[in-house]
Amino acid sequence: MKKPSRLAAHLVQLGILVAVLGAWYWATLPGGINHLLLPPPIPVFEGFWVLFTADSIWPDLLVTVREWVTAVLLASVSGCTLGYLISRSGYAVRVFDPLLAGLYSIPAILLFPLYLLFFGLGPGSKIAIGTTIAFFPIVLNTIAGLAYVDKAYITAARSMGASDFQLFWSVMLPAAFPVVLTGLRIGCIVAFLSILGGETISSLAGLGHRIVSLAENMETSRMFSNILFAVLIAIVINVIVTFAEARGRRGMQ
Amino acid sequence: MSGAEAVIRVDSVSQAFGAEGDPRRVVALESASLDIARGELLCLIGPSGCGKSTLLNIIGGLASPTTGQVTIDGHVVRGPSPQKVAFVFQENTLFPWRTVIDNVKLGMAFQGVAKSERQERALQSLRAVGLADFCDHYPGQLSGGMKQRVQLARALGLKTEILLMDEPFAALDEQTRMVLGEDLSVLLAQTGKTIVFVTHSLAEAVFLADRVAVLTARPGRLKKLIHVEEGHPRKSNFMTSSKLNGLRNELYELLHEEIRKTMIERGEVREGA
Numbered sequence: 001m002k003k004p005s006r007l008a009a010h011l012v013q014l015g016i017l018v019a020v021l022g023a024w025y026w027a028t029l030p031g032g033i034n035h036l037l038l039p040p041p042i043p044v045f046e047g048f049w050v051l052f053t054a055d056s057i058w059p060d061l062l063v064t065v066r067e068w069v070t071a072v073l074l075a076s077v078s079g080c081t082l083g084y085l086i087s088r089s090g091y092a093v094r095v096f097d098p099l100l101a102g103l104y105s106i107p108a109i110l111l112f113p114l115y116l117l118f119f120g121l122g123p124g125s126k127i128a129i130g131t132t133i134a135f136f137p138i139v140l141n142t143i144a145g146l147a148y149v150d151k152a153y154i155t156a157a158r159s160m161g162a163s164d165f166q167l168f169w170s171v172m173l174p175a176a177f178p179v180v181l182t183g184l185r186i187g188c189i190v191a192f193l194s195i196l197g198g199e200t201i202s203s204l205a206g207l208g209h210r211i212v213s214l215a216e217n218m219e220t221s222r223m224f225s226n227i228l229f230a231v232l233i234a235i236v237i238n239v240i241v242t243f244a245e246a247r248g249r250r251g252m253q
Numbered sequence: 254m255s256g257a258e259a260v261i262r263v264d265s266v267s268q269a270f271g272a273e274g275d276p277r278r279v280v281a282l283e284s285a286s287l288d289i290a291r292g293e294l295l296c297l298i299g300p301s302g303c304g305k306s307t308l309l310n311i312i313g314g315l316a317s318p319t320t321g322q323v324t325i326d327g328h329v330v331r332g333p334s335p336q337k338v339a340f341v342f343q344e345n346t347l348f349p350w351r352t353v354i355d356n357v358k359l360g361m362a363f364q365g366v367a368k369s370e371r372q373e374r375a376l377q378s379l380r381a382v383g384l385a386d387f388c389d390h391y392p393g394q395l396s397g398g399m400k401q402r403v404q405l406a407r408a409l410g411l412k413t414e415i416l417l418m419d420e421p422f423a424a425l426d427e428q429t430r431m432v433l434g435e436d437l438s439v440l441l442a443q444t445g446k447t448i449v450f451v452t453h454s455l456a457e458a459v460f461l462a463d464r465v466a467v468l469t470a471r472p473g474r475l476k477k478l479i480h481v482e483e484g485h486p487r488k489s490n491f492m493t494s495s496k497l498n499g500l501r502n503e504l505y506e507l508l509h510e511e512i513r514k515t516m517i518e519r520g521e522v523r524e525g526a
Contacts, residue, residue, distance in 0.1 A: 152342065152346045153346060156340065157363060158315070158333055159313060159335065160333075160363040160407075160411065161333060161364045166362070170359060170362075175350075
């Protein structure tokens with residue numbers, strides 16, 4: 001029973017995709033929407049291939065990916081370290097957990113103009129905004145994972161003579177691991193989204209920069225090709241981190 | 254058990270939660286004294302909240318008493334003593350990210366057993382509880398009864414002289430706990446350990462114990478000690494014997510008024526009902 005229903009779900013998904021493409025094509029037929037506002041699909045897909053040849057996208061992709069990797073590393077190291085330190089004391093958890101959760105709800109993108117002043121138009125300001133936004137889910141999940149490990153596990157380990165290090169390494173860490181991993185996955189994704197957002201606001205290079213300068217030149221068809229590419233990169237990142245999370249969970253089981 | 258040396262001495266132990274004078278202060282245990290002989294199986298029974306588990310945790314060094322002290326082999330208990338005392342808990346405390354055998358081995362690692370010895374010893378104790386075929390399963394793949402047997406295997410693997418069991422079968426259905434009780438009686442008769450076993454079940458207490466210590470409603474005091482003169486291991490026909498039933502009824506009489514007292518205090522039944 002399971003297999004056909006899963007196949008059916010995929011077929012419906014595919015159907016929706018085809019319907020969207022069909023609607024797009026139909027809307028751009030003669031007498032439809034102005035091609036300056038919505039370019040027809042076929043030139044967009046043709047332009048997509050040009051991205052890898054004449055209209056080389058690689059330098060800009062490299063800029064964005066570098067910013068992303070740096071931001072993710074900074075946010076992971078700072079978020080996990082701070083989360084670990086806070087989780088060491090119940091008092092610190094009571095003070096900082098609500099504080100950080102409150103800060104998380106503030107739209108951090110509002111800091112971007114400030115970061116532009118601090119770090120300039122180059123990659124610095126993008127790394128800063130990506131790090132800021134990715135930091136919160138990582139630190140909050142690290143606290144949630146480590147501070148709320150089932151007390152029964154800790155009592156049992158203590159009764160068998162576990163040292164502080166053994167307790168952390170063999171009990172706390174594996175118990176918290178899935179929750180921390182979820183934080184890291186969310187951090188990876190929001191870092192990418194906010195870096196792209198930052199690049200479209202103000203930048204010198206990167207995927208977002210290309211898209212916004214094409215829009216300013218009214219080259220909507222090429223702009224759409226670039227958007228398509230950015231979407232694909234976002235999907236690839238999502239697939240990779242989701243896969244890594246599943247792998248990590250299995251490895252710790 | 255008179256004449257045998259006492260390995261565990263509980264000396265007027267009291268345990269209160271909350272500061273003195275606080276209206277919410279709860280006295281869980283009040284000057285409980287008890288000697289437990291080497292090789293004895295003692296069951297602690299009493300109404301909910303009478304401090305049975307508290308007493309067990311104090312004996313095992315997981316909690317410290319407000320007043321009084323516990324000594325094991327003449328040494329005052331001030332914290333967990335993993336070389337001497339092993340626990341089997343009511344809730345499942347197996348680590349779900351480790352296989353059955355790795356759970357047993359991890360306990361030994363905590364206790365300080367040499368790495369080369371762990372595999373053989375873990376297999377031995379899993380064989381003793383009849384789960385040698387489930388070494389590579391994860392706890393999540395086992396039934397409740399099997400999980401408790403693995404917890405028992407983990408405790409046995411520590412080769413301690415004393416075993417403290419806190420309602421280990423409480424979460425299981427009656428048929429499973431009957432079978433586990435019989436197996437436990439056989440197993441424990443072989444190991445010769447000193448065991449303190451907390452339970453709610455009157456029949457289970459009589460079936461397993463050399464002595465049953467009945468505690469009063471809160472604050473828990475020792476109300477009576479009942480001797481069960483019956484050799485180990487006990488067979489299933491002991492469960493249906495008139496001797497067991499007589500002792501069980503005696504326990505029921507002792508506990509009945511204590512349980513009613515507890516429930517009136519909690520407002521669960523009315524006085525005189």
